[in-house]
Amino acid sequence: MPVLYTAALAQGSVIVLHQAAASVVLVQLTDPDTLQKATARQEAVLGASSTIGLYLGSGILAVTTAARALAVDSFSYLMSAWCTSRIPTLPAPPAGAGRTTLTAEIRDGLRYTLRDPVLRPLALCLGATGAGAGVITAFSAWYLLTVVQLGPTGLGVIMGASGTGYLAGALASPTLIRWFGPGKVLIASVAVYPLLGVPLLTARPGGLWPAGLAVAGALQLAAAACATATVRMIRQRRCPPELQARTQQTATWLVAGSRPLAALGASVLAVAAGVWGTLLTGTLILAASALALWLSPIRHLNRLPDTTRPVTESSPAHMPQPPTTDTDKGVAPTTAAPVTPLSKALQSVAQLLVQGKTNAQIARQLWVSTHTVDSHIQSIRDHLHADTGCSRAVLAHTLLKHRLVRPPAVPELFDPSFAPNPEGLLLVRAFAEHSATTDIVRAAQITPGALRNRAHNLKLAMRADNRAHIVGLGHTLGILTPDPARHPAPADASLPVNPDPGPAPLLNPKSNL
Template identity: 45%
Template sequence: MGRVLAEPLPGPGSPRAHPGPPTGAEPIVTPTSTVHDAAAEGAAAVPLRANRSFRAYWVGEAVTLAGSSVHGVALPVIAVLELDASPGQVSLLAAAATVPAFVLALPAGVASDRYPKKKIMMGTDLAAAAVVSVVPVCWAVGVLSVPMLYAVALLLGALTVLHQAASIAIVPEIVDRSHMHPANARIAGAFSLADTAGTYGGTLVVGLLGAGRALWLDSVSYLISAWSASRIRPSSARRAAADRPARMGAAIREGVRYVMRDPMQRPLVLSLAGLAFADGIVTTYFAYTLLTRLDSGSTGLGLVMGVTAAGGLAGAVVATRLVDRFGPARVMLTGFLAYAVCGVPLLVARPEPVWLGVIPAAGALRTAAAVAAGTTQRSLRQQLCPPELQSRAQQTSVWLVTGLRPAAALTAGAIAAASSVHAALIAGTLLYLVPAALLWVSPVRRLTTMPTAAPTPVKDSAHGS
């Protein structure tokens, strides 16, 4: 696969160094190279603004994300206020929504590599619309129960995993390689806006319409997403080769083995997993610290959360320009380091009004850095990965991240029990440095521009003949 490497990294303001000698049969790709998929296909790249498939994808995914925020608010409200659920039942309801991400992540990657991604997206959206509509119908006729909410949460979680496996991996099939990073930046920006608006909007809609009726809007959002997916026209020239993984276990192992052995994919995925683990420790006690040690109150907590989330939109807007100016390695390294630095205010804050301005500002900067670094690493992984492994490589990352989240929460609890909540926050903030260290000692730190050469297909025994 083509990689753009330079040794050493250019200094500030200096011209980008030319890449070193290629390894094996890799083509030499310079920052001014014109080698890319579209050239190989004999067709010009379609600009994002004229790419109808990308617009349909972008709208559909943003709408369904905003709609999903409604059931994220409505299901717990129905459980507590309508069905008198106990704290233990509420905890099980939350777990039911997250368990499928860990259990099904790897099989979902195989399914997405095996079957047309567009059909998976449409099918999961239509199924989710039907599943969500069960709740208001059963609530209206008086047969809704907590176990039924468990089933709905589990099914929605499973459908979400399958949908996301296909929706992330389909981007290289509808966007030219030269536009991959701008596309991911726009996706991240839309998702940040939809997530923030959806969280507050979901609370407002549930308050105005009631939890049961509000779920009809969520069902409609899935239908809009399915219609948008039907408008997507993946490029057949960019799809995976005809060979498809034959056995589930062998196909899963092939995807995991590729990620763990590839010198570029491995540090990218492990750094993301390390960031998720550190963030899991900090977020376990983030709200707790604001409400107790800093006396923020619910209004202050809402302000901090809202401003912090808004930083993601800023990061998405500047991500492409930062990579064009400084290169992907510097953007990712700086982003991960900024994540650690911006966590310091929470450690030193006191219950004074000024900190309710400092902490949201630091949080917004941290989120902006995370989105800029995150869109860059996702674009790199998509561009470096052979098409027949796109979904499995992505889902290997999802599996690691989701598996580490409960471990991070347990680690935070253990540190707090042995020492203090503040000690857990310090440990999590220090661990934010690990992702940057992983990238620094890897070939990723020599990347000065996004790769443009098409990756080499991988042949393995997991593929059918």
């Protein structure tokens, strides 16, 4: 037994390293336009090899001994190593990048992932699903063999059907993403996965249960493949090339690292609540991760993120930051996607957004639910062709720049002699044009530690509620538009007209900002 444990540990470690490296190599070898299909095909190959391996292994065991079956399995790994050696030489890392330790790369990957509004909920979902799947996997095979009494053949059939489902789900993922968008596909896949685990909890010996479990297993693994491919596509499109390895290491660490802890917890839980209670707990963990993902901005992700920019000379070479796309600058990603007019309902929400109102305040003022406001703001993002990482301040700037709404009125008790100094002007423009904190401080020419105090002082001086309100008042005061008095009204004349803000005040050199 110690030999088997050692071999299993070594094999599992090598498989994890191989999967992490294969995902990064795929990005380096594939053209960005075909990366989505290549990722889906890679997942499909994994599913096909799993299915073929299960049935081939069962056949070998039927005609020979287990030792010879293990020898054939070892030979398959040697073939994989030979195929890997045929991959062309990959591009060398950028000059001056330096060498870093694995721990430092994982730390940088975690930092980048947790700062990115799209990757952060994906990482948390990966950790939760890894834990839930680890709890279930610890006892699912034992439960099927002893409680449901399937036998080795029945277990092999179910596992083979599951592998076939994984193949189908991976192949179908690009089409589903194109039809419904990555957010809906990912949430639906993660939500369906625990639901299809319910037959395992209710199965009994005999009857049609083996066939039902095989169908449920195939559909469950199809959902898992679809979710895995979608997460990988989002991450590949969201991360710059030089950070692909680090974010992949982070994802692998979250999934593979959570499973041993989950298995250990499952053994403790099985003693206290029984195997059936342990399987139920794992299913509930998976359901909770699906709910958390639905409550995140991922559900508004209607298309894959735009390909990210490479690191420039102004970006730190050792730690690239979350991507600054065109939508972070308040403009459409491409000239082929012009900003489209807003409906009356969207104009009402957008008008309050540039006034710095929160979603809850907008809902109360318009007598609608916060869910409706969330939906309207996402529709506004779609009209502006802005992704989920675009800040509300950038949205406000884009709305006012394209004259889709009116600039807000100046607040009460506003000092008419106020005008920001050059440092304040840089900060207002940075809020209007950038979403990521690193890009804001770079544009404002300040340190990250000074950003909070500068922003607070600017809000106090402008009597603004938040950064979106600062940007809106920047248009009102002529800081972000040459002449706000000429700002034409939107097409919907039924919207309330703000008081004329008057001419833009002159620059006040005595201002504290």
